Amino acid sequence: MLHPFIILPLIVLFICQEVIANTEIINFLAAEERNVDFSSTTVDSWPILNYKNNQGHWNVDPALLDTPLQQVCESETGTDSENPFSCLHELWITLDLDDENWMSYSKFTLRLSWPASSPADFLLEIHSPEAILTRLSRLPHQSAIEDASITEPHLSRTGLSPTRLKYARIRVVDTGVRTPTPDFHASAVHAIPFILILEQLYFGVLPASLLPTVCFLITVLTCAALATPWILSYLDHFIKQARQELRDFSTAQEKKEH
Known part of the structure; x- marks a missing residue:
């Protein structure tokens, strides 16, 4: 008969699952900031993570090997002049933190996981609504911000109130060495699948x-x-x-x- 002190380690080993994945994490503060109306821009169509739907699965084409992460999608290469956020090597996500179930939490974490078999590096960044507007205003294509309006928190003429809304920018670059194919061209770089999870931090950590x-x-x-x-x-x-x-x-x- 097995004694309790022998059974307990067996239970721990049984419930432990093998994990074969890479993970990138960013923690951030959910402070109220000035709101921006992006209802008439492409920003309004970005995927949303919130309290009821706090995780999602996406695939993004990585930038070419040896491309510095900070330079990915920072030029006009791979972008559409009609849609400055259409770079193939990045994904923008809206983080809705205004749900009443999350209002008592001031710190959040965004966790990105992708298969270890997919050679890639990811860069996570968190932006405020005003930062997105500032980024839009610096682009040559000025019509992208014609319908975007910013309001002071205390003003009511637009009906916008302070928000804890944030935007996540995910960029990816290829880090693998590809084997040449029979036609002597480098093998195709496939889109990198990854999972994003947004959740609150208890006690801030x-x-x-x-x-x-x-x-x-x-x-x-x-x-x-x-x-x-x-x-x-x-x-x-x-x-x-x-x-x-x-x-x-x-x-x-x-x-x-x-």
Whole structure:
């Protein structure tokens, strides 16, 4: 019959799952800022992560090998003049933090995971609505911001109130060495699949998804601490018995020698 102190490690090993993935994480503060109306721009069509839908799966084509991450999608290459946010090597996501279920949390984390079998590097950045407007205003294509209006938090003429809305920019670059194909051209670089998860931070440091794991570990450690005296007491009996047998054996050997 297996004893509890043997069963417990087996349970831990059973529930542990193999993880084969890379992860990039960015923590940020959800402070209220001036709101911007992007309803008539492409910004309004970006995917949204919120309290009810806090994760999503996407695929993005990586920039060419050896491209510095900070320079990805910073030029007109690969972009559409009619849509300055259409670069193939980046993805923009709206982070809606205004849900009442999240209002009591001031810190959040955005976690990006992609297969280890996909050679790539990711860069995560968090932008405020005003930062997006500033970025739009610097572009040559000025019509992109004709319908975007910014309002002071205390003004009511546009009906916009302060918001905790944020925008995430995800850029990706290829880091793999490709094997030449039979036609002597480099093999195709496939889109990199990845998962984004947005969640609140408990106590400012603990992601919500890790709370069950932490609670489990606390329970395991508590049980281990409580069981340690019983385990030591149980083993002490066998230790004393082994010592006594060694003494008896040693005494018997001495008698034979004499």
